[in-house]
Amino acid sequence: MTNTSEAVQGTVPQLEEKGESYGRMVWRQFRRNPLGMASLGFVLVLLLVALLADFLANDKPIVARYQGRWLFPVLQEYAVGLGLASWGELGRVDWKQLPYEWVLWPPVPYRPETTDPNLQSLRERAPSKRHLLGTDEIGRDVLAGILHGTRYALSIGFVAMGIALAIGIVLGALAGYYGGVVDIVISRLIELVLTLPTFFLIITVVALVQEGSIWLVMAMIGLTGWTSIARFVRGEVLRVRAMEYVTAAQALGYSTGRIVFRHVLPNALAPVLVAAAFGIANAVLIESALSFLGFGVPPTVVTWGSMLAKARGSIASWWLVVFPGAMIFLTVAAYNLIGDALRDALDPRLRV
Numbered sequence: 001m002t003n004t005s006e007a008v009q010g011t012v013p014q015l016e017e018k019g020e021s022y023g024r025m026v027w028r029q030f031r032r033n034p035l036g037m038a039s040l041g042f043v044l045v046l047l048l049v050a051l052l053a054d055f056l057a058n059d060k061p062i063v064a065r066y067q068g069r070w071l072f073p074v075l076q077e078y079a080v081g082l083g084l085a086s087w088g089e090l091g092r093v094d095w096k097q098l099p100y101e102w103v104l105w106p107p108v109p110y111r112p113e114t115t116d117p118n119l120q121s122l123r124e125r126a127p128s129k130r131h132l133l134g135t136d137e138i139g140r141d142v143l144a145g146i147l148h149g150t151r152y153a154l155s156i157g158f159v160a161m162g163i164a165l166a167i168g169i170v171l172g173a174l175a176g177y178y179g180g181v182v183d184i185v186i187s188r189l190i191e192l193v194l195t196l197p198t199f200f201l202i203i204t205v206v207a208l209v210q211e212g213s214i215w216l217v218m219a220m221i222g223l224t225g226w227t228s229i230a231r232f233v234r235g236e237v238l239r240v241r242a243m244e245y246v247t248a249a250q251a252l253g254y255s256t257g258r259i260v261f262r263h264v265l266p267n268a269l270a271p272v273l274v275a276a277a278f279g280i281a282n283a284v285l286i287e288s289a290l291s292f293l294g295f296g297v298p299p300t301v302v303t304w305g306s307m308l309a310k311a312r313g314s315i316a317s318w319w320l321v322v323f324p325g326a327m328i329f330l331t332v333a334a335y336n337l338i339g340d341a342l343r344d345a346l347d348p349r350l351r352v
């Protein structure tokens with residue numbers, strides 16, 4: 001019985017000769033990849049920008065002193081949005097015209113939907129000291145749009161892949177662990193979803209909804225992007241299921257749920273990280289393509305894809321192509337490089 005219990009406890013692989021856990025080993029291998037580390041740093045910067053977007057680009061001050069009072073308009077904007085406060089007498093104030101005693105503005109004093117009616121000609125809308133990356137045809141600042149669009153790029157990738165991971169892990173684990181009829185049914189379902197033209201299916205569903213929603217786009221990408229994850233998990237569960245500690249857990253009378261979620265899945269999820277990284281990149285590309293074609297998000301929502309679409313109406317506005325396009329390219333490339341680095345770190349043939 002002692003040997004059996006020890007076999008069950010050996011759920012997470014260890015490198016006994018070095019006394020190093022599997023997670024530490026993977027991180028050590030990942031750090032050896034300079035492109036992977038640089039891409040991870042870039043994604044972390046994007047995450048920081050997404051969290052602080054309102055403090056980086058806003059038409060309201062970050063902090064100001066007015067009539068002897070200290071005001072924090074950006075924070076109050078959050079509170080008003082959550083229903084925890086109201087603007088009161090400041091509700092209709094033009095924040096840029098108040099005679100402040102002291103004020104601290106964001107680096108970019110515009111919101112993505114703020115228009116500058118004074119810009120008429122193409123030359124005035126080009127990049128300048130006033131608008132570092134230029135504006136679109138109605139005077140909306142491109143840099144403000146890029147900063148706030150980071151939120152949508154990250155949220156679409158993570159939320160869509162969160163949905164795909166939840167579906168793929170559950171179905172893949174069931175197919176791999178139970179086998180038989182369950183495996184056949186789930187495998188046929190995977191094949192059925194793979195035969196669907198995913199992009200055109202998403203366009204069709206989104207087009208049927210009168211007012212586009214970013215959440216609908218996320219849900220559709222997630223509901224159609226789980227198949228590769230399910231196949232990865234199924235294959236890993238089939239491999240892990242035959243190991244001694246799983247047999248020992250079954251002999252001890254553990255429940256199926258405990259065996260699957262505590263002893264099988266932790267050892268089967270490593271390859272899923274690679275698929276998730278590539279899946280996030282794919283989700284960003286799909287959303288950008290949908291926004292470029294005019295589907296999905298409402299016209300008032302500014303994403304990198306919708307900014308890129310504005311370039312179709314003004315071919316000479318090169319900045320509408322270069323800057324949003326560069327952000328899409330860099331973000332997708334970063335996720336792909338992270339996926340490559342993870343794949344190399346998980347490869348036992350490359351461990352040193």
